[in-house]
Amino acid sequence: MTMPPEPGQRVSGHPGTEPEDAGHHDSGGDGAGYAVPGPRPAKSRLLQDGRDMFWSIAPLVLVCVLLAGVLGMCSFAPAGPGAGPVPDYDAPAALQADAEALRIPIRVPELPEGWRSNSGSRKGIEGGRTDPVTGQPVRAVSSTVGYLAPSGMYLSLTQSNADEDKLISSFAPDLVPTGTEEVDGVTWIVYQGGERDGRPAEPVWTAQLRGPSGPVQLALTGAAGTDEYRTLAAATQSQSPLPVS
Incomplete structure (x- = not known):
């Protein structure tokens, strides 16, 4: 009978095989x-x-x-972010293009030094005017240019063939007339009230100008003061409509 090896005893394998303690070093x-x-x-x-x-x-x-x-990708401003450069917007060229495209009487304001145009847009007002022939509501169009006054406050000029009430509603639905302003013989109706983006809506001044090419409804609105409203109103109403080819 083969006896099991005593603990710690080396066990030899068959020839050609590794001993069971292969790879271990004898510590002596x-x-x-x-x-x-x-x-x-x-x-x-x-x-x-x-x-x-x-x-x-x-x-x-x-x-x-x-x-x-x-690389100029970041900067440090201890006083906080400053005002960026005013975008360069060619108002006379844009208004001429609007006059050609919209076929309504459009004027280019002759503003004093320090005023700068910075934006512009066109839009349609569905049912914005009453057709004089059919008496039916039809689509109106408008041209808007934004200006920065010398004070840095914004004021926009909109010129449209829309009826007064429809044009005013396009700014805010609940504006109401609160008074008038006389500017060099032209009566501007002042609308106030309502909200826009959760804040009180800015006042809107509107007046209708007539000329050989037909009437146009003007509207001014923005954060500027009364004197700046009056300046833009006078600079616009004193000009003749642009010629359209």
């Missing part, structure tokens, strides 16, 4: 013949805590910030 002395485990591999420092990761990426972040500053 009293422990001869026993497999001794080696020390565990050291834990990577990167896995110890977040400080190592912070110091690893901090130089990269610093380089990115410096590069962005050199």
Whole structure:
């Protein structure tokens, strides 16, 4: 009968096979013949805590910030963001194009120095005017140019073939007439009240001008003061409609 080996005793395998303790070093002395485990591999420092990761990426972040500053991609403004440059908008050219496209009497305001145009648009007003022949509501059109007064306040001029009430409703549905302003012999009706975007709507001044090419309804609105309203009104009503080819 074959007896099992005593603990710690070497066991020889068959010829051509590895002994069972292959790959283990004999530690010598009293422990001869026993497999001794080696020390565990050291834990990577990167896995110890977040400080190592912070110091690893901090130089990269610093380089990115410096590069962005050199390229002008960011800036530091202790007093907060300042006003950007005013967009360059050619109001006379835009109004001439609107006159040709919309076929309504359009005037170019002759404004004093310091006023600058910065925007413009066209739009339609469904059912915005009453056809003089049929008496039926038909689509109206309008041309709008925005201006910045010397004070930096915004004021827009809209010129349209819409009826007065329909044009006013296109700004805010619940504006009501509250008075008038006389500007060089022309009566402008002042509308106020209502809300727009959750805030009180800005006043709207409107007047109808007549000329050889027909009537046009004008409207002024914006955050500017009364004197600036009067300046834009006078600068517009004093001009003749643009010729249309």
